[in-house]
Amino acid sequence: MSKKSAPGPLEYLRRWQMQAWLGAVFLFLYAPLIALMAFSFNDSKRNIVWKGFTLKYYDKLFNDSALLEAFGNSLTIAAVSTVISLALGAAAALVLWRFRFPGKTALDGALALPIVVPEICMGVAMLVFFARVMPWPQGLPWPLNLGAIIIAHVSFSFPFVAVVVRARMASFNREMEEAARDLGAGEFRTIKDVILPHMAPSLVAGALLAFTLSLDDFVITFFTAGPDTVTFPVKVYSMVRFSVTPEVNAASTVLIVLTVLLTAAALKLQGDPAATAGHGAGDAK
Amino acid sequence: MLTMEQSWKQAKAVFAASLGPPLVWLALFFLAPMAIVWAYSFGHNAGLTEIAISGTFSNYARAIEPLYLKIFLKSAWVAGLTTGLCLVLGFPVALAITFASDKAKTWLLLLIMLPFWTNLLIRTYALIAVLRTEGYVNQGLEWLWKGGGGLAALVGLQPLGDFQPLELLHNNFAVILGLVYVHLPFMVLPLYSALDRLDKSLLEASLDLGAGHMRTLFKVVVPLALPGIASGILITFIPALGAYLTPDLLGGPDSQMIANVIERQFKRANDWPFGAAMSFVLMYLTFIAIAIQAVLAKKTPEAKA
Numbered sequence A: 001m002s003k004k005s006a007p008g009p010l011e012y013l014r015r016w017q018m019q020a021w022l023g024a025v026f027l028f029l030y031a032p033l034i035a036l037m038a039f040s041f042n043d044s045k046r047n048i049v050w051k052g053f054t055l056k057y058y059d060k061l062f063n064d065s066a067l068l069e070a071f072g073n074s075l076t077i078a079a080v081s082t083v084i085s086l087a088l089g090a091a092a093a094l095v096l097w098r099f100r101f102p103g104k105t106a107l108d109g110a111l112a113l114p115i116v117v118p119e120i121c122m123g124v125a126m127l128v129f130f131a132r133v134m135p136w137p138q139g140l141p142w143p144l145n146l147g148a149i150i151i152a153h154v155s156f157s158f159p160f161v162a163v164v165v166r167a168r169m170a171s172f173n174r175e176m177e178e179a180a181r182d183l184g185a186g187e188f189r190t191i192k193d194v195i196l197p198h199m200a201p202s203l204v205a206g207a208l209l210a211f212t213l214s215l216d217d218f219v220i221t222f223f224t225a226g227p228d229t230v231t232f233p234v235k236v237y238s239m240v241r242f243s244v245t246p247e248v249n250a251a252s253t254v255l256i257v258l259t260v261l262l263t264a265a266a267l268k269l270q271g272d273p274a275a276t277a278g279h280g281a282g283d284a285k
Numbered sequence B: 001m002l003t004m005e006q007s008w009k010q011a012k013a014v015f016a017a018s019l020g021p022p023l024v025w026l027a028l029f030f031l032a033p034m035a036i037v038w039a040y041s042f043g044h045n046a047g048l049t050e051i052a053i054s055g056t057f058s059n060y061a062r063a064i065e066p067l068y069l070k071i072f073l074k075s076a077w078v079a080g081l082t083t084g085l086c087l088v089l090g091f092p093v094a095l096a097i098t099f100a101s102d103k104a105k106t107w108l109l110l111l112i113m114l115p116f117w118t119n120l121l122i123r124t125y126a127l128i129a130v131l132r133t134e135g136y137v138n139q140g141l142e143w144l145w146k147g148g149g150g151l152a153a154l155v156g157l158q159p160l161g162d163f164q165p166l167e168l169l170h171n172n173f174a175v176i177l178g179l180v181y182v183h184l185p186f187m188v189l190p191l192y193s194a195l196d197r198l199d200k201s202l203l204e205a206s207l208d209l210g211a212g213h214m215r216t217l218f219k220v221v222v223p224l225a226l227p228g229i230a231s232g233i234l235i236t237f238i239p240a241l242g243a244y245l246t247p248d249l250l251g252g253p254d255s256q257m258i259a260n261v262i263e264r265q266f267k268r269a270n271d272w273p274f275g276a277a278m279s280f281v282l283m284y285l286t287f288i289a290i291a292i293q294a295v296l297a298k299k300t301p302e303a304k305a
Helices: A016-041 A056-062 A065-098 A104-116 A119-133 A144-169 A174-182 A187-216 A219-224 A232-242 A246-270 B008-040 B058-063 B066-098 B102-117 B120-131 B136-154 B172-196 B200-208 B213-224 B226-241 B245-250 B258-266 B272-299
Strands: B043-045 B051-053
Touching: A016 A056, A016 A246, A016 B066, A016 B102, A016 B120, A016 B172, A056 A065, A056 A246, A065 A104, A065 A144, A065 A187, A065 A232, A065 A246, A065 B008, A104 A144, A104 B008, A104 B272, A119 A144, A119 A219, A119 B008, A119 B258, A119 B272, A144 A187, A144 A219, A144 B008, A174 A187, A187 A246, A187 B008, A219 A232, A232 A246, A232 B120, A232 B245, A246 B102, A246 B120, B008 B051, B008 B272, B043 B058, B043 B272, B058 B066, B058 B272, B066 B102, B066 B172, B066 B226, B066 B258, B066 B272, B102 B172, B120 B136, B120 B172, B120 B245, B172 B226, B172 B245, B200 B213, B213 B226, B226 B272, B245 B258, B258 B272
Parallel strands: none
Antiparallel strands: B043 B051
């Protein structure tokens, strides 16, 4: 923003009260997570007093086939639902950005529904749907057995992708599209060479959003999953119910590191962290 | 300026090809399941797995019986308290980020967003490890207690007796702490995005004209940022109201919220029609909250940049 003189009156960050407040808030946000990660390396089953460094819980983790399977399921579901969500979300955003048509307001409202409806309501709706209307066949080979969960995840992620992509398209100069057409490009060519490049940053942001939403989801998966389709959060939930163990700490640490890496990669690709804060996608110019 | 949106008739093929898939998906895999739950809410159990949709309102009548009404009120109270705490904790943070240097801003935003990207279950689990009877807080307190006891013995006072661990987990305190912990980023991000759009010269003018920082904050910043504050409140309140995991894992027997009651109807209690009615009551409450926010947002003149 504008350049200010050295310790200006608005530089709240330089005041010690403000620094103390920020410090306390970040301590509140991070101390539990850091403690969790630190104690995954603790050589004690009781998980409280530091008894020395060990990697044995990671070793245990990588030999725990049930946990690994759940982890693999989660990553597969996240990857597949991200791809489908990107396609559906981009198409929805394109329609709403480009066309005037009867029922546009209704479609706009209906697309916002999966974003605002409480998770628990959507969870029970999915439970009812897959129990009574479209029972997902049992005993399908992997990864087809994950179909019901993938469908549920796409339903709540693709409207988010549509919002992000649409915000980005607001900054697109429609004359560019017309120019492309005047110069003889067909529909397909115009979309591929003119619209998609403009859309690209929002597709990256949308993909990151869809992937983390899917990886993060517990409630909706909990209602959709069958006994043989356990995801990582569902598995951790059943472990947490019993006790606090270093294995869960280790598994959590792996997922936290993965999340941090993914976020870092996406930010690097995108170059603007404000865009992922959900407000800068439109004014990225 | 830019040319207008195109009429759908001008490019029917493209229109149909890009509208079709998302529309079909939304209708089949979101609207239809919701509609079925809605229909079930007017039905009753007629056999082990049969549900007869008879158009009865008895499920809704049951949902407002004192037992369940109390849970609704309690959930709203817990969500409201969570939202208030998030606002108080988060506003100074958003303000500091807004006026930070560009480099610091990037890092602070990242620090706020990282827990937000981290798995909800893991964050809840991290809190369990902190709060439980043999958790870090109680361990720390016990250590201090023993130290204090040693000190007391040293100066010849009565020993302190045995340490009684605090009951921090499985109660309402833990639920509210957990909800604040989880939802704080939800509040900070919209607040930041509203404050960031403010015209900073207005603040400087207020300060130059002799108003103190507190006065500037409440007379200039808050009124101008009101739409952002309202959306922060909404974005925090809605998920907190429908929270399932936090009261389930951190709460005790008396900290049930609406979502836990709904879950029970669909799993253990096996009373789908009643669960469906509860779930639609929760949904209507959500829509009412959104409508109130929309009306308020229309009333306040928006500070547009």
